[in-house]
Amino acid sequence: MNRPGRRLLVAAALVAAGPLLLAAAPAAAQLKAPPVYNSGLPEKMSGDEIKATWFDGAPMIAVAPDGKQYRMVFSPDGKATRTPVEGKKPKTVSGFWRVIAEGYCSRWTGNNREKCFNVRKSADGSETVVRFGGQIAATWKRR
Incomplete structure (x- = not known):
């Protein structure tokens, strides 16, 4: 496929996927950050x-x-x-x-x-x- 045809195909895919990406955005915004490594754990014993x-x-x-x-x-x-x-x-x-x-x-x-x-x-x-x-x-x- 030539370069202009490839660009057109990519643009069409983005247009088609746009509503799906927008619908997923609120769910992604609700994700919580992972806890800090070992956060909330008691102190280590020596x-x-x-x-x-x-x-x-x-x-x-x-x-x-x-x-x-x-x-x-x-x-x-x-x-x-x-x-x-x-x-x-x-x-x-x-x-x-x-x-x-x-x-x-x-x-x-x-x-x-x-x-x-x-x-x-x-x-x-x-x-x-x-x-x-x-x-x-x-x-x-x-x-």
Whole structure:
């Protein structure tokens, strides 16, 4: 298609789509801006706070976003275990942890990739673990 023909085709498409674009404008104007990154979340615990509060060898319950529960133990020596609470034959997985300035990192047997997290305090006594990048990984509770 020659250049003048192409311009005519584009102009016709814009004329035809104009009413649709105008109809969508009010809906687009009602869209809210995305929240500021991590806005409204409680303050992060430091690595030392996490170590003192949670990594003392006492068991805790971790609840994943899908509702699955795990009994977890983070020992002071840098070792960890994770066992599903439910199931006929729950399999315990072992791993390692270390603290960093704004959280902790862990690596579990069978997965050589280390993942790092930050932990945020909550008013009800649970701690919400937020993976770096903002994805919620689990909520921790002590029984």
